[in-house]
Amino acid sequence: MLPPKEFLRKIKPFSLLRDEELEKIVGKLEVEAFEEGEEIIKGGKSGDYVYFVYSGVVGIYENGKLVDRFSRGEIFGLTHNPQRVAVAEEDTICYLIKKDVFTEIMEKNKLFSDFFKSFEEKRFSRIPDLFREEEITDRLFLTRVGDLITKKPVVCSPYTSIRDAAVKMELNNVGSIVVVDDNLRPLGILTSKDFRTFIIYGKSHEEKVSAYMTSPVVAVDHSTPVFEAHLELLKRGINHLVVTDDGKVKGVITANDILTLFEPTTSLIVLYRRLKKANNLEEIKITFKNLSKSISALVTRGMHFYDLSNLLTEIYDYMVVKVIELEREKFESEKGKLPDFAWIHMGSSARKEQVMATDQDNAIIHEGDGEELLLFAEKVNTALDYIGIPKCKGGYMAMNWCKSVEEWKNVFSEWFEKLTPENIRLLSVFLDLRVIYGNEKLYRELIEHIKLEHTPQSLRFLAHDATMTEPPLGLFGLRMKSKIDLKMNGIYPIVNGTRILALENGFLEITNTRERLEKLRSSGIMDAELAESLKETYEFLQDLRLKMQAKEIVEGKKADNIIKVSEMDRLDAFVLKEGFKVIKRFQNFLKGHYGIERGL
Amino acid sequence: MEGNLRKIQFLSVDLETTGLNQKKDEIIAIGAVPIVGTRIMAGESYYRLLRPEKFKFESMKFHGLDPARLKTANNFSEIAEEVVELLRGKVLVGYAVEIDYGFLKRALKKEGYKLENRRIDVIDFERAVCYILGERPVEKMSLDSLAKKYKIDVSYRHNALADAFITAQIFQFQLLKILKYGIKTINMLFDLLKRVERDRHYHIF
Numbered sequence: 001m002l003p004p005k006e007f008l009r010k011i012k013p014f015s016l017l018r019d020e021e022l023e024k025i026v027g028k029l030e031v032e033a034f035e036e037g038e039e040i041i042k043g044g045k046s047g048d049y050v051y052f053v054y055s056g057v058v059g060i061y062e063n064g065k066l067v068d069r070f071s072r073g074e075i076f077g078l079t080h081n082p083q084r085v086a087v088a089e090e091d092t093i094c095y096l097i098k099k100d101v102f103t104e105i106m107e108k109n110k111l112f113s114d115f116f117k118s119f120e121e122k123r124f125s126r127i128p129d130l131f132r133e134e135e136i137t138d139r140l141f142l143t144r145v146g147d148l149i150t151k152k153p154v155v156c157s158p159y160t161s162i163r164d165a166a167v168k169m170e171l172n173n174v175g176s177i178v179v180v181d182d183n184l185r186p187l188g189i190l191t192s193k194d195f196r197t198f199i200i201y202g203k204s205h206e207e208k209v210s211a212y213m214t215s216p217v218v219a220v221d222h223s224t225p226v227f228e229a230h231l232e233l234l235k236r237g238i239n240h241l242v243v244t245d246d247g248k249v250k251g252v253i254t255a256n257d258i259l260t261l262f263e264p265t266t267s268l269i270v271l272y273r274r275l276k277k278a279n280n281l282e283e284i285k286i287t288f289k290n291l292s293k294s295i296s297a298l299v300t301r302g303m304h305f306y307d308l309s310n311l312l313t314e315i316y317d318y319m320v321v322k323v324i325e326l327e328r329e330k331f332e333s334e335k336g337k338l339p340d341f342a343w344i345h346m347g348s349s350a351r352k353e354q355v356m357a358t359d360q361d362n363a364i365i366h367e368g369d370g371e372e373l374l375l376f377a378e379k380v381n382t383a384l385d386y387i388g389i390p391k392c393k394g395g396y397m398a399m400n401w402c403k404s405v406e407e408w409k410n411v412f413s414e415w416f417e418k419l420t421p422e423n424i425r426l427l428s429v430f431l432d433l434r435v436i437y438g439n440e441k442l443y444r445e446l447i448e449h450i451k452l453e454h455t456p457q458s459l460r461f462l463a464h465d466a467t468m469t470e471p472p473l474g475l476f477g478l479r480m481k482s483k484i485d486l487k488m489n490g491i492y493p494i495v496n497g498t499r500i501l502a503l504e505n506g507f508l509e510i511t512n513t514r515e516r517l518e519k520l521r522s523s524g525i526m527d528a529e530l531a532e533s534l535k536e537t538y539e540f541l542q543d544l545r546l547k548m549q550a551k552e553i554v555e556g557k558k559a560d561n562i563i564k565v566s567e568m569d570r571l572d573a574f575v576l577k578e579g580f581k582v583i584k585r586f587q588n589f590l591k592g593h594y595g596i597e598r599g600l
Numbered sequence: 601m602e603g604n605l606r607k608i609q610f611l612s613v614d615l616e617t618t619g620l621n622q623k624k625d626e627i628i629a630i631g632a633v634p635i636v637g638t639r640i641m642a643g644e645s646y647y648r649l650l651r652p653e654k655f656k657f658e659s660m661k662f663h664g665l666d667p668a669r670l671k672t673a674n675n676f677s678e679i680a681e682e683v684v685e686l687l688r689g690k691v692l693v694g695y696a697v698e699i700d701y702g703f704l705k706r707a708l709k710k711e712g713y714k715l716e717n718r719r720i721d722v723i724d725f726e727r728a729v730c731y732i733l734g735e736r737p738v739e740k741m742s743l744d745s746l747a748k749k750y751k752i753d754v755s756y757r758h759n760a761l762a763d764a765f766i767t768a769q770i771f772q773f774q775l776l777k778i779l780k781y782g783i784k785t786i787n788m789l790f791d792l793l794k795r796v797e798r799d800r801h802y803h804i805f
Contacts, residue, residue: 003762004642007753031769033776055751091776093769096639283631 002026004095007474008052011073012571013115021105021112029095034088041077041086049096051077055094061085068581071081073570077117078102082220104500121218122533122582124540124575145229145243146222148258149251150293155180158210162198165190165209173286176252179213184248188215191240198452203495219244230258231261273316281326283321284564285387288357291315292388292553295355305355306514306544320345321437323387327379341366343437344378346396350434351511353494353542356549359390363401365408365432365442374402396429405442409449419461429461431499432511449510459504463594466496467587471580484576487561490541493583494534497590513538526589534586537579544572603786605779606637610720611690612768615700615761618652622702626652627676631760632686633768635693638775646686647761649673680711691786692719693765693771695743720793722746722767725774728796732781746770746800 005026008014014022031054034040040058041047045192051058053074060068060076063084069089070076076086106113118124152557154172158164158179169177169190179188190213198212211382219242220229233255238277243250259266271291278284300309324343332338347361348354360381366373377398385391412430415423431450436441469490484490498516502508505525510516521531552560565573591597610634619625632646651673683704694700697719705715723741730737736744747754747766750773754766783789 002642002645003753003755003765006755012756027643029642031642031772033638033772035776035780091773091780093772 002029004029004031008095011214011271013112016111016115018106021109021557023406024105024170025097026100028098028101032094032096034092034094035090036090036092038088039085040088040092040094041084042084043085046082047077048099049077050075050099050102051086052095052097054093054095056094057088057089058092058094059089061087068577074574075257079120113125115299119575119578122536122578124536124579129140136389143226143242144222145220145224145253146245146250148226148253149222149243150257151251153178153249155184156190156209156250157181158208158213160209161206162202162209162212166195174252177209178217178249178252179209179215180249186217186219186242186244186249188213188244189217189240189252190214205354217242218302219249222250226258230255243371247587262440267297268311268315271319275315275322278322279326281323281383281387282394284322284530288319288388292356296550296553299355299546305353305539305546308355309353309542312355313349316349316354316357317436319387320384323383324380324437328375331376331379335372335375338372338376339366339369340439340442341443342435342439343398344443345434345436346429346432350432351388351513352434353513355542355546356553357389360384360392361396361429362398362436363396363403364398365403365405365446367442368404368406368453368492370402374399377402394429405445408446409453412446412450412452416455419458424461424465427458428465428496429497431503431508433508434511450503450508451506454503459500460594460596462500462503463497463590464596466500467590467596469493470587471583484563484565485561486541486545486563489577490583491538491545491561493587494538494541497586500590500594530582530589532586535581537582540579544576601785604637605775605784605786605789608637608786609690610635610693610768610771611687612640612693612764612771613697613700613704614694614764614767615703616760617703618654620699622706625703626650627703627707628652628656628670629760630683631762631764633761633764634690635768635771638772638779640765642765642773645761645765648679650679651675676707677711680708682717684708684713687715687717690717692717693722693748693767694719695767695770697721718790720771720789722770722774724793724797725771726798728758728792728793729774729777731796731799732783732792733777743767743770757787 005022008025009017009022014025017025030049034056034432040051053070053072053076055072058070058076059066060070064083067084068076105204106116147344151174152175154168154176155178156168158181160168160179165177169175176189176191178186179190180186182563188210190209194212194214198207202212218232218236218238220232222241222243222245229453233239233241237485239255241253243253256266268291271294272289275284275287278287295308295312320343328338342365344350344363344365345361346363348358349361362381364370364373366379380393381399391397415427415430433443469488469492471493472484495513498513498520499508501520502510505520505523507516507519510519517526517531517535517538520526544563548561548563568576612635614631615627616629616631617625617627628650630646630648630650634641634644634646649670651670653675687704692701698721701715701717701719708715723746726741726746727737729735738749743763743766744754747770750770752766752769752773778789778792783792
C-alpha cells in the first residue's frame with residue numbers, strides 16, 4: 001500500500017471514498033513538483049488532471065489578475081475555464097489525479113459528487129451535512145447515557161426528613177432526589193410519585209425518606225448506550241434512571257432527556273411550554289437560561305441557522321411580550337392605564353435572525369403622550385436585563401428611544417438629510433424595525449414615512465458604508481490573515497447591503513435578510529445566481545458563528561465573533577474563502593448599482 | 601539540452617532484506633517508484649514480496665511481514681527478468697542506496713544478469729543541496745528527519761514501497777531546489793555530487 005492512500009484517506013472530501021475508490025485514485029496517481037512561477041495549467045488548455053495541493057501555493061489568474069489561491073489540502077482544476085491559468089506561487093507539489101478516474105468515481109459515489117456539486121452551486125450549507133449523515137444515524141446507538149447528564153446529582157441520605165428532601169429538590173429545581181449511602185451508592189430514589197404516597201399515608205414532615213423512596217433503584221452505568229437505557233425505561237414503565245460511574249451516583253436522566261435525542265427540537269418545545277406557564281420574572285429567567293443551553297446543544301448537533309432562528313424568533317418574541325405584559329400589569333395597577341404605544345425591535349431580532357440572544361435593541365413609538373411610557377420603558381429594559389438579555393451598550397433601548405410617531409418621522413427625515421457618519425450609523429441601526437407588541441398602526445405610519453423620505457443620495461451613502469469593509473483582502477490565502485471577524489467582514493456586508501436594496505425598492509417591512517434576498521430575486525433586481533449564492537453564504541457564515549458561540553458557551557467562555565484561521569476546520573476555511581468571493585461580488589454589484597465605484 | 605533533468609527516468613528503490621550482510625542475507629521485498637523528471641509516477645509503482653531460501657524470524661518481526669505470505673511468494677529467480685526490465689536505463693534513487701544496489705547486483709549476478717545503473721543517494725543529495733544553498737544539514741540524516749524537513753507525511757511506513765515513495769518525495773523536493781539553482785542536466789548533478797563528496801574530505805560541515 002502506498003502512503004498517498006493513507007494520506008488522502010484523512011482528508012475531506014477523500015474521506016468520503018470507499019477503500020477501492022481510493023485504491024483507484026492512487027493506482028493512477030502522479031506527483032509533480034512545480035518551480036515557483038511555473039505554469040501548472042496553461043490558458044486555453046483543458047487539463048487531463050484534477051490537482052490536489054500537497055504543499056506550496058497555487059494562484060489562479062484570469063487576464064493577469066489573481067482570482068483565487070489554493071494551498072495544502074485543496075483541490076483545483078476540476079472545472080475547465082479557458083480564461084484561467086494556474087501558476088505555482090512558490091515551489092509546489094501537487095497530486096495529479098486523472099480526470100477520467102475522478103469523474104468515474106464521482107458518478108458512482110453520490111456523497112463525493114454531492115460535495116463538489118454543492119460547492120459548485122454554492123450550496124455551502126449542505127456540505128457539512130455530507131460528513132454528518134453517519135453521525136445522525138449513529139446518534140442513538142453511540143451516545144452514552146453519561147453524555148445526557150446536564151446537572152450534578154441531587155442526593156440525600158436515607159435519614160433525611162421528607163421536608164428537607166423536598167426543600168433540596170425545590171432549591172435545585174429537580175423532579176427527583178437520589179437516596180445514597182456514605183459512598184454515594186444509590187439506595188433509592190424519591191420522585192413526585194413517592195410524594196403522592198406520602199401525602200396520602202404520611203403523618204409528619206419529619207418522617208425519613210427511607211420510608212417512602214422507591215427501592216431498589218434502577219441504575220445504569222454511565223457508559224450504557226442511550227438506546228438500552230430507553231428500553232429499560234419502557235420495560236419498567238418508569239421515568240427516572242439513575243446513572244452511576246463505578247457504582248457511584250453521577251446523575252439522573254429522564255425520559256424527556258432521551259426524547260430530546262430522538263427529536264432535538266423537543267427541548268425547545270418543552271421550554272416554550274414552561275415559558276407559557278411562567279408567571280413571574282424569576283421563572284422566565286430560569287427558562288431563559290435553560291434555553292441558551294438547549295440552543296448550544298442544538299447547534300453542536302448540527303441544526304442550521306435558518307431553522308433555529310425561525311423557531312427561536314417566536315420563542316424570544318413571546319418571552320419579551322410576556323415580560324412587557326407582566327411589567328405593564330404592575331405599572332398600571334400603580335399608576336393607571338398607559339397610553340397606546342408600539343414596542344419595536346431593531347437589529348437581528350427585527351430581522352428574525354436571533355439565535356443566541358445578545359443584547360437588547362428596542363424602542364417605543366407612541367402617539368404623543370410619552371412621559372409615563374418613558375418610566376415604563378425603563379422598567380421593561382431593567383426586567384429584560386434581569387431575565388438575561390443584557391442592556392445594550394450602545395444605548396439603543398426604549399428608555400432612550402421613546403418617541404412619538406411625529407418625532408420619529410422628524411428624526412428619520414433629519415438622518416436622511418444630513419448624511420454624517422453618525423447619522424449613517426443610526427440609519428443602519430434603525431432601518432430594521434419590527435413590532436413585537438402593541439399598536440401596529442404606529443409602526444406602519446413610520447415605515448410609510450421612511451419609504452417616502454429616503455433620497456437617492458442617502459442610498460448612495462448607505463451603500464458606500466456597506467461596501468467599505470471588504471472581506472479580508474489577500475483573503476485568497478486565508479492563512480495570510482490569522483484572525484477574521486465574521487460579523488464585520490462577512491455578516492454585516494450582506495445584511496447592510498440587502499437592507500439598502502430593500503429600502504430603495506419599497507419593501508423595508510420585510511426584515512429578514514433571506515426573505516429580502518428572495519424578494520430581490522423574484523422582482524428581478526438581483527440575478528438569481530447571486531441571490532442564491534448570497535443566501536447560502538449568509539447561512540454558512542451564521543452557522544459558523546453559531547458553532548463558535550455554542551462551543552464557547554459550552555466551555556464557559558465569552559463568545560465573540562473572531563475566528564482564528566489556524567483553528568478552523570479545513571473544510572470550513574475552504575468554504576469561507578468561497579463565501580468571501582460571493583460577498584466581494586455583491587459589493588461590486590452594489591457599487592455599480594449605486595454608482596459609487598470611485599467613491600462618493 | 602542533453603540529459604535534461606526534467607526528462608531523466610529515475611527509479612526510487614527500497615529493499616527489505618533478512619539482514620545487512622550481502623553475502624548471507626536475502627532480499628524479501630522490493631519496492632520501487634518510477635520518477636520521470638520531477639514527476640513521481642505513483643500509479644506505476646512496483647512491489648514484490650520474495651520467498652527467501654532460509655527464514656530469519658527476528659527480521660520478519662521487524663518488518664512486520666507475515667511468514668505465511670512469504671512462503672507463497674515468488675523467489676528471486678522467478679522475477680529476475682522483470683526486475684532487469686524495471687531497472688533498465690534508469691538512474692536509481694534511494695536512501696543509503698549502495699546497500700540495496702549491492703544486494704540487487706549480487707542477486708542478479710546469480711541469475712546471470714549484469715547490473716550497471718547510476719545511483720543517487722538522497723543523503724548525498726541532501727548534503728549537496730545544503731552545500732550550494734548554504735543550509736545547515738539536518739542533525740541526523742535519517743529518512744524520518746529528511747521527510748520531516750520537507751514536511752512529508754510519514755504516517756504509513758515500514759514497507760519497502762512506502763519507503764520508496766517517501767524517498768521519491770524527498771528526492772523530488774531536492775530536485776526542485778537544485779533546478780532553481782540552475783542545475784538543469786543529469787551530468788551537472790553528478791558533477792555537483794562528486795564535488796561535494798570530494799570537499800567533504802577536506803571540510804567538515
